[in-house]
Structures are given as C-alpha cells and as structure tokens.
Amino acid sequence: MFGIERHVQGAIVAALAFGALPFACPASAASGAAFCSSAAAPRASVPVPRELEAKVAKAFDISVDLARNAAFVRCAGTKLLACWIGANLNCGKVNARRSLPGASEFCRANPDAGVVPMAATGHDTIYDWRCVGGRAVATKTVVAVDRQGYDAGNWKEIDQ
Template sequence: MQIARLLLLVIAALSAFSGPSHATPASAYEACRLAGNDDTVRHYNPKAPDPKLKADLMRYLQSQISKPLQEADLINMVSYRCMEGKILACVVGANLPCDKISTSETNKGASEFCRINPQFDGKDVPMFATGHDARYEYQCKAGAAVIKGKTWELDARGFAKSLWKPIE
C-alpha cells in the first residue's frame, strides 16, 4: 500500500515538471495549418476518423474516378500531405507517383537497362526500368542512359505538381 502511494506521489511530481502539455490537433486541417509543410505522404485512417477530411478526400476521389466508391477505395487510392498549411491530395495509380520525385540526373535502372539492351540504342528507356518517380526521361546512346527530357514539373516541395491538388 505504501509503495503504491509513493509511486503516485512520484508520478504527480514528475508530471508537474514535464512542462506544458501539447494538445493533439483536432483535425488534419488544423495539423496542416500548424505544420505548414509536412512531406509525409499519408492515407486516410478510419481508426482515427476525421469526418471533414474523409468527406473532402472522398469528394476529391469521386471527381477523379467515375465509379461508385467506398471507404476502402479512399484508403487505397488517395494520399494526402501538408503544403503551406493546406491539405493536398493525390490519386495513387500505376503511373502516378504520389511520393517525392527523385531529382537525381543519374538513374541506376536506366543505366542498367541501356547496358544490357544494346538493341535499344536511340530509343527511350521504359518507365519500368527508370521507376515512375524519376524526374527525367532517358534514352539509350551507345550503351549508356542519357537524359532526354523531364517527366514531371515539381512543386516547391519536390512532388509532381500536376498530381497534387488542394482539397480544402
């Protein structure tokens, strides 16, 4: 009994010196306003429901997809992040990279593809070799990958600008 009382006193004393409490933001919108920029790409989490976020993400997804949608579609098909205090959303797809774009001018996949496929000299390197998150398009020249052009215009945070839309 005395040990339990002593333990409670220690916990009370420690909590008094832990500094101000930091309240969890009430919504994803509030969290984004507080964060400003957060490059963490997230999916809707039904275990931590945010009714406005769910409705807005569902409305955005429905504007992009012409089939009836369910919550599972929302979880699997839409990513969101914070930029300049606002929520931006991206529809995930095979050729639609919602992650940050690689800005490296060298591409290991493209280099390897050109090295082992000499018949592709003068031809474009396919995206399966470069990765869908590559900033540059490549072409094979004499067994090496050379930059042909850009695949994506980037926003200020390094994401494909055309894929991310504000939803608020």
Template sequence: MHRKVVVALLLALALAAAGHRPALAGGGAAAVPDHPSSHGRRGAPADRYTDPFAYCAAVGTVDQPDGRWAGPPVPDAVVEGLIRAAGIPADTSREQLARTTFWRCMGGRVYACFVGANLPCQAKADTRRTPSPAMRQYCRQNPGADAIPAVVTGRETVYAWRCTGKRPTIVRQVAYPDARGFLRNIWYEIRPGQRG
C-alpha cells in the first residue's frame, strides 16, 4: 500500500478515536452517529455518562456500573429516587444512604437497593429447595421451631423455613428473583424526576 495512503488512514483513525470526524475523499464528513454526551451536548459519541438514566438507556443491562459510568458511585438522582420508591423517611441522611446503596441497569432502566437491615443487595436470590447444613443443625437443636431465622437460612433465600420435628421444611415462598436473579422485593425501579 502506498505510504501516503497508510499515513492518511492512520491519521483518520487517530482523529476518529479523539472524537473528530475525518473528512472523506469526496469532501464530506465520515458518518459518526450523533448521541447526547455525558453532559448533554450533541456531536460526540456518548461512551461516558454522568446521568444514570441516560447511562442505563444506553447500556441496557449491567449488574453494576462499568467503565462507561463517569459519575459518582451513587448519584444523587438514585438516592432521591430510592427515598421515594422505598418509602424511606425524607429526613434520612442522603450521605448515609448513598454509602449503603447499590444501583444497576436492567432492561434500560435504573434499579437501586439499600443494604438497610442487612439486605443482600449484591447477592443473587437463593432458590434452592434443599436445606443447608446450618439449617439441619438448627432443627436438630431446635426441633419443632416455627421459623428458622435468616441468620441461619441466609438472607438470599426466597423461602420461609421451619423445623418439622428435626427436619428443615419450606413453609412458603416469600420472595422472587427478577430477570437478573436478584431479589425482586428489595430492588426498586428509579424513575427520572423522583424526589424524596
């Protein structure tokens, strides 16, 4: 390949990587889709975001923010939306809540969970119907117990358990996994404009 052509191609690739539109041979600009940038400007590829709603709309589904997220670990819009969606008292410390909140994207929408009373935000739902060794031991030590506590069953289980004699048994299903396998009842959809 002719050296001038190679240099021109390398220059065009460098400009494209820097966000410029290289000129085409016919004098026009190469087609680069216009997307809102992370600051709402048009004309640059939107590969970094500071708005959680724009971010989730763009990335679709991720279990935690990835390298395309350029904002704070837990944005204010998520904290404010969570206060409203979860019915958290409005006088709750936003700073404290942000420290105990996780958020993710599912189906292009924003979802958030706060650890609160030891809620397993980052764990997938446990749908196993087989009792664990800890549950078996608990029932051997507490035969006939009406409930096996969450500290024994694990907070991820979707079932309420009891001891039938010395045997752990399922009472009923109390939670359900969402499309990504997280506990649906502790993750809240956060919508734009929600305020506490």
C-alpha cells in the first residue's frame, strides 16, 4: 500500500503544480442539475456560487466579474436559473401590490400624470401605473410572474 499512497501523493502534487486540481472534480459537480438536486439548493435568489460563475457569465455574455458581482441564481425544481441585474433588472421577488407609497406620493404631486415612473413605483412592480385625480392606479399587468414569485422575463435557464 505504501507504494500506491506515494504514487497518489505524487499525482496530487503534480496536479497542484500544474493547476489541474480544479478540474479533478467531476464535471457534473458544477452542472445546474447537480447543483439543484441538493436538498440545500437555493429556492430563493442568492449570489452566484464560485463553481457556477463561468456558466452564468457565458449565458449572459458577460465577464466572470460581472457574474460574480451582479448576478444571482436559484433553483426551480432541478432547473438552474440565473438573473443578471444589467440595466436595473429586478432579480428579487416581484411586487404585486396595488398600493405603492411612492406611486401615491408621485400622484399627489402630479394628479393627472399618464405614467408613474419606476423611480416612484420601484423596478419590482408588475403593473403599469398612472394618476387619476391625484390617486395612483395600477393599470395592466406588464410582467409575467413565475411560480416562485419572480419576474419570469429576467431569469434565464442555465444550460446543463
């Protein structure tokens, strides 16, 4: 056994010297299905784990730094989903309330505005808003919501 142990230790030292150890793990360890099949897999939006940064970066055609600092992942069953904040996209749960303090305040100051800006409603609302006689009114639904309560259009399935 001593000879085999020495051979294995030599192989590990060589792998470390040549930087191959990160590739010694099974490829499935960084797959979405493997990640999401764990009981500890996130069902809520979390920052991208290190082992998935490259996959998320590729999916959005962004740098790994952007994936690390401005993207999130979550699991929907065994599917790995990712969201990149990009241009003010909401990666958190949506807001389906029909009464928003910011929209109400905006409409008191702009009683008949045809549009309430997202600066007042927030980027997480699912409705278009307008002002009617100083009151904020949610009009049509403009965001598709997935089963977990997220904006379906902002989340992309990551290839397995």
